[in-house]
Amino acid sequence: MNPLTTRRMETKLDQLQQRIDFIKAIDALKEVQRKTCLFSESRYENSAEHSWAVATFALTLADYAPSGTEINRVIHMLLLHDIVEVDAGDTLCYDEEGSKDKAQREQAAADRLFGMLPTKTAQHFRTLWDEFEAEETAEAKFANALDRMIPVLHNLDTGGKAWIENSVTFDQVIAKNQKIGRSSPALWNYLLPRIQRAHQDGWLL
Template sequence: MSSTQSLLNYSALASNIDINDVTHFLLELDALKRVNRRSYVTGTTRLENSAEHSWHLAMACWSIAELFELNINHEKLLKLALVHDLGEIEAGDTFLYADTRTDAHVEERAGIARLQAERGNGIANLSEVWEEQETGSSRETQLLRVVDRILPFLLNLNTNGKTWIESNVTRSQVAGAHAFIKDSFPSIYDWLAAQIEFATAQGWLIDG
């Protein structure tokens, strides 16, 4: 028996699944590629999209977890990273320093509920996993939040502060948004603090 035949025969439920439903859900997920963020992709003049950020987030979380030998559930961590931005299909991306950021979770949660109910969705606990990354306090969630802040910061550093400059972001805004990292990951926080000073000296952040 070939590997393909083995796969098709693996589940007795396979004959009851409409592949049109499966592909419908896959295209629903594809919509995340249309959501542009504020960060610029390094080496280009284009904005990063949320699907790219989700991939980068998952890979970065995995690498850091392995490198620092963190006592976490890697499967859970990667699932949290992959669903992290799915609500933006409905809500769009909300800039970290936007006044409306505190309300973004409302539309995002509605978007996740819609995806959960879509035909062809095989992830029974999609809403539960998303809620964990949004409101949970597990070690996996803590790491996810740290890395989620690091990545756009890193892109800004490597594009000469382009997004910060365009949006008149201040040093105090960036310092405040990353302050929580001091307790959960001190070595990364120390690096961030030094880079904030550097960015301010370069004129990429308003010294205010």
């Protein structure tokens, strides 16, 4: 075998090893605990199983995305959206203090983790993650809407467990989640009366 062929094969093998090392590194997302419980309330959920649930939610609710939305880009974003938490941890969206340096911590995490991959894939994944974070495209807006909707459903189902534990108020829930309606009016029309009822019933203050 001539040296060039050998080098090419090594590079291809190196690139596979880089991808496998990335998968091993992000396995740690299974150990990042969120503030939200399982629907069974048996324990808190982790960010890896949450990522599966919300990506599957996107596949299940594809018809509720604005027309023209590329649902596969939504799914790709949701598979990758929490990976930075391997380094940066999960920050509750209502946590003003923790949210201050969140962007900086997550940027550093994205640099390190996506940087483990071969250049083209690293750029592809980083672009998807940046798009999700910027919330400007139809795909990013819908992905963020679903990511917000899941914890609201958990709270509505568990008598506001995470809301109560974290002293989250009705006004905060509305302020943080009403943008769901700008991506998908049907989803917000489903959630809003349920959030209002929780407030009227007194377990969301």
